[in-house]
Amino acid sequence: MSGEPPLPALLPSPPAPGLDPAAIASEVTARSGTSFGPGMAILPRARREAMHAVYAFCRMVDDIADGPFAPEDKRAALRAWREEIGRLYAGKPQSAVGLALQPGVRAFGLPEQEFQLMIEGMEMDAAGPIIAPLRPALQRYTRRVAGSVGALSMRIFGAWTGDVSERFALALGDAFQLTNILRDIEDDAAVGRLYLPADLLERHGIAAADPMAVARHPAIPALSAELGAEARAAYDEARRLASHHNRLRLAPALVMMGAYEAYLDRMETLGFRRPLPEPLLSAREKLWRGLACALFGPGRARTSATS
Structure with a gap:
């Protein structure tokens, strides 16, 4: 260290x-x-x-x-x-x-x-170390570490219009944080952390005692696909709420959204198998997906970044 x-x-x-x-x-x-x-x-x-x-x-x-x-x-x-x-x-x-x-x-x-x-x-x-949080604790954590950044950023971008902007920021914060959790399972486990929610671990028959053992469990791809669907729903909610904003003002948020959703797309294409390749996305792929989202809107068109 x-x-x-x-x-x-x-x-x-x-x-x-x-x-x-x-x-x-x-x-x-x-x-x-x-x-x-x-x-x-x-x-x-x-x-x-x-x-x-x-x-x-x-x-x-x-x-x-x-x-x-x-x-x-x-x-x-x-x-x-x-x-x-x-x-x-x-x-x-x-x-x-x-x-x-x-x-x-x-x-x-x-x-x-x-x-x-x-x-x-x-x-x-x-x-x-946070280990296998219950849903209320995970939601509380995500609101604080990701939602707060979104709420501040939307105001700085000049995109803030009230309640719809707060809902957009919180949905995108949830999407980003769930993507991070899925991407960083091994890195988090190496420092004794396990952000995967307790209900999904139980549903897939995974004991949460040892984060490194969880990261290697054969059921992790199936669990990740389920949590990935939750992240996708959060991106879709942010996508719906984005339409209520001036796209030029929202452009910085859309750049971030495109890059982060590209991570989820790549993990999904890989079947969420572990370990993930390094790097998961190149800097060029992230930049392309981010700029495409800002320029053409937050659609779900796939690009070479997910092939």
């Missing part, structure tokens, strides 16, 4: 003298190699910088929750971020990321609750 940042680097710290907070947030985003990069790149500068700041915040708290730190240190670090978000909304942020967030919070009306929900989701991970 030597490549992971030390805990002090993840705390809400002031920027070094002479460094621009927005540039620091953009560097965090670029260094991460996130799949959301192309979606952010097409935004005007102010909106792009706001997205980079949100992403940098999410990266910091996620690295705390995932890092090799003592549980009490994780809790203290996440509490420090709760306090920094409180200072941000009092107009007195102190950290580089908090200062980078401030212009977007003011310009785009970003609600404090969504940042606090993200931290709450990280606290769920930091409390100990």
Whole structure:
């Protein structure tokens, strides 16, 4: 784990003298190699910088929750971020990321609750490995770690129109998170986590005692197909709700949607067999699917990415 940042680097710290907070947030985003990069790149500068700041915040708290730190240190670090978000909304942020967030919070009306929900989701991970969650717990987790990002992003994109936008953001967040769970079964198991829901494990006769044993279980492809159908339904719901928005404003979300649904398409084409090939999709395939979704609408046309 030597490549992971030390805990002090993840705390809400002031920027070094002479460094621009927005540039620091953009560097965090670029260094991460996130799949959301192309979606952010097409935004005007102010909106792009706001997205980079949100992403940098999410990266910091996620690295705390995932890092090799003592549980009490994780809790203290996440509490420090709760306090920094409180200072941000009092107009007195102190950290580089908090200062980078401030212009977007003011310009785009970003609600404090969504940042606090993200931290709450990280606290769920930091409390100990999540193993075979019951549905209410999984839904609570997904709303926090994925729905919060969607609700913030839609406002930054200028696509927010109220209730229909919230439903779109939450449906797409569910779709993304379920796709991540299906893609990352082995990686999660390697750190003792198992996000596959308890009811599906029981239905397929899989004991949840050992995450690595679950990842190798012969019934995992059948379980994955069932959970994949749930992810597909969430994409379809987001697709239906997308039609109620200005497609130009929604374009960054559609780029992300196209790239992520391509992961699901590829896993489905492979019959959800494990282990998945590496890489599951090339950068070119993800970019093509993302741009196609933004340019031509979020249809279900298959491309070479799924062949």
